[in-house]
Amino acid sequence: MQPLRFTAVLLALAVLALPAAAVEVEQYPALRALRDRLVSRHGFSAGEFDGWFGQARILPEIVALMERPKEELPWHEYQKLFVTEERARQGAKFWRAHAASLARAAEVFQVDPEVIVAIIGVETRYGRNNGRFPVLDALTTLTLEYPKRAEFFGRELEHYLLLARELGVSPVGTRGSYAGAMGVPQFIPSSYRKYAVDFDGDARRDLINSTEDAIGSVANYLREHGWKMRAPVASDVTLEGRWQSWLEGRAAHATRSGLIPIEKEEEEPGQPTGLLVLEGENGPALRLVYANFMVIMRYNRSRHYALAVHELSQKLRRLREENNP
Numbered sequence: 001m002q003p004l005r006f007t008a009v010l011l012a013l014a015v016l017a018l019p020a021a022a023v024e025v026e027q028y029p030a031l032r033a034l035r036d037r038l039v040s041r042h043g044f045s046a047g048e049f050d051g052w053f054g055q056a057r058i059l060p061e062i063v064a065l066m067e068r069p070k071e072e073l074p075w076h077e078y079q080k081l082f083v084t085e086e087r088a089r090q091g092a093k094f095w096r097a098h099a100a101s102l103a104r105a106a107e108v109f110q111v112d113p114e115v116i117v118a119i120i121g122v123e124t125r126y127g128r129n130n131g132r133f134p135v136l137d138a139l140t141t142l143t144l145e146y147p148k149r150a151e152f153f154g155r156e157l158e159h160y161l162l163l164a165r166e167l168g169v170s171p172v173g174t175r176g177s178y179a180g181a182m183g184v185p186q187f188i189p190s191s192y193r194k195y196a197v198d199f200d201g202d203a204r205r206d207l208i209n210s211t212e213d214a215i216g217s218v219a220n221y222l223r224e225h226g227w228k229m230r231a232p233v234a235s236d237v238t239l240e241g242r243w244q245s246w247l248e249g250r251a252a253h254a255t256r257s258g259l260i261p262i263e264k265e266e267e268e269p270g271q272p273t274g275l276l277v278l279e280g281e282n283g284p285a286l287r288l289v290y291a292n293f294m295v296i297m298r299y300n301r302s303r304h305y306a307l308a309v310h311e312l313s314q315k316l317r318r319l320r321e322e323n324n325p
Contacts, residue, residue, distance in 0.1 A: 021057065021058040022054075022056075022057060022058075023053045023054070023056045023057065023058060023140055023144075024053075024054075025049070025050050025053050025054075028144055030143055030144060030150070030154055031053060031140075031143075031144070034154070034157065034158055034161075035049045035050070037158070038158070038161060038162075042162065042165075044161070044165075049161075052136065052161075052170075052171055052172055053136075053140065055136075055172050056134075056136045056137050056140045056172075057134075057137050057140075057141075058137070058140065058141045058144060058145055059133065059137050059138070059141050060141075060145075061178075062133060062137070062138055062141045062142065062178045063141065063142070063145055063146055065178040066142065066146060066149075066178065066179070069302075071300075071302035071304050071305055073304070074279035075278035075279045075280065075285065075304055075307070076278075076279060076280055076281040076285075078304045078308065079304075079307075079308060079311070082121075082122050082308040082312060083308050083311045083312050083315070085315075087121055087122075087125070087312060088312060088315035088316055088319055089319070090121065090125065090126055091117050091118065091121045091126065091312065091315075091316045091319075092316060092319040092320060092323065094117055094120070094121070094126040095113070095114075095117050095316065095320060098211060098212070098215060101199065101211070101212045101215045101216070102116060102117065102215055104199075104216075105199070105215050105216050105218075105219040106219070106229070108216075108219070109216070109219035109220055109222070109223040109227075110223060110227070110229040111218075111219040111222045111223055111227050111229060112229055112230065112313070114313040114314075114316045114317040114320065115222065115227075115233075115296075115309065115310075115313045116215055116218045116219055116222075117313070117316055118309045118310070118312040118313035118316055119185065119218050119296075119299060119309055120184060120185055120214065120215075120218065121312055121316075122305065122308055122309055122312060123181075123184075123185055123186040124183075124184055124185070124186060126184075127184040127211060127214070130175065130176065130182070130183060130184060130186070130208065131175050131176035131177040131178075131181065131182070131186070132175060133175060133176060133177065133178050134172070134173065134174070134175055135160060135171070135174045135175065135176045135180050135182060135189075136160070136171050136172055136174075138176065138177070138178055138179065138180040139153055139156055139157040139160055139180040139189075140157060142179070142180065143157050153180065155190065156180055156188055156189050156190060157180075157189075159188075159189035159190040159192075159193055160180065160189040162189075162193065163189050163192055163193050166193070167204070167205070167206075174208070182207060182208060183206075183207030183208040183214060184207055184208070184211055184214035185207055185214045185217055185218045185221075187207055187217065187221075191221065192205075192207060195217060195220050195221040195224060196213065196217040196220075197213065197216045197217050197220050198213060198216075199212045199213045199215060199216025199217070200212035200213055205217070221298075221299065222295055222296075222299070225295045225298040225299075226291065226294075226295050227292060227295045228291065228292060231270060231290065231291065231292050232270060232290045232292065233289070233290055233292045233293050233296070233310040233313075234276070234287045234288065234289045234290065234293050234306075234307060234310050235272075235287065235288045235290075236286070236287060236288075237275070237286035237287060237288050270290070271290070271291075272288040272289065272290055273289060273290055273291055273293070273294060274288075274289050274293075275287075275288060275289070276288075276289050276293075276303055276307065278303075278304075278307070287307065289306075293306050293307075293310065296309050296310065
């Protein structure tokens with residue numbers, strides 16, 4: 001193991017070994033300001049607020065995980081984690097089990113069902129892994145101990161407390177990802193409040209226990225961000241002659257550059273919006289990407305994530321057609 005990598009591993013292990021710290025509201029100006037805002041604007045009880053945070057913990061592991069997200073892996077490694085035959089088979093089974101809800105979501109929201117299934121598959125393995133961290137702990141930790149994105153997570157913490165009240169549940173106890181995303185589709189609190197829908201007709205928007213609500217909510221999210229049904233997402237690119245030589249001569253720079261936008265005011269659904277240059281196993285891998293690709297990136301801003309969703313959705317569509325000729 002290289003010395004720098006060994007040192008990084010030791011530091012990560014040291015962080016993980018640190019005990020979770022209890023939260024005392026009065027020690028943190030950000031929490032005091034949040035409490036005042038919720039009390040004055042939304043009628044929360046200051047005592048209840050303090051009681052919730054008296055049960056919250058700052059978890060060093062969460063900060064460590066934020067610093068090494070899977071999305072920063074080279075594409076060929078990330079692809080092997082999420083675009084697999086096993087995940088596609090599980091997705092085909094999920095599609096069969098929820099075929100009626102997926103068909104209804106496709107009709108109501110005009111979103112391709114394989115993309116809905118693929119997002120749920122990448123996010124939580126079709127609801128098998130919805131997260132292990134208390135959402136209150138995750139968002140509190142990132143608000144107080146992750147300065148580079150503290151403002152964003154502070155807003156999500158406020159949304160989470162408002163959401164818990166809207167749903168009639170305690171904010172203590174709900175579990176999600178290390179970034180505070182929740183449920184089968186892993187919505188962050190602001191997205192939950194804005195885009196979650198009651199798709200099973202029980203008068204609740206329940207993304208944790210209702211797969212039907214999750215399906216409808218993913219479809220609604222994509223529709224609201226501009227999804228065009230049956231429009232392209234990404235396609236392979238082959239370069240020849242001078243273009244191939246140019247790329248090979250600049251491979252290191254190109255793979256770092258990522259998404260190269262084409263400068264146009266608006267794009268038709270069938271027109272490419274950019275060139276994606278990825279770290280393939282045997283050199284640069286290219287994809288043309290379209291407007292729908294950018295919509296998936298609104299769900300998760302990683303280009304690796306968006307391409308994994310697309311490629312998994314293509315596997316799912318092929319399996320579906322093979323089993324339903």
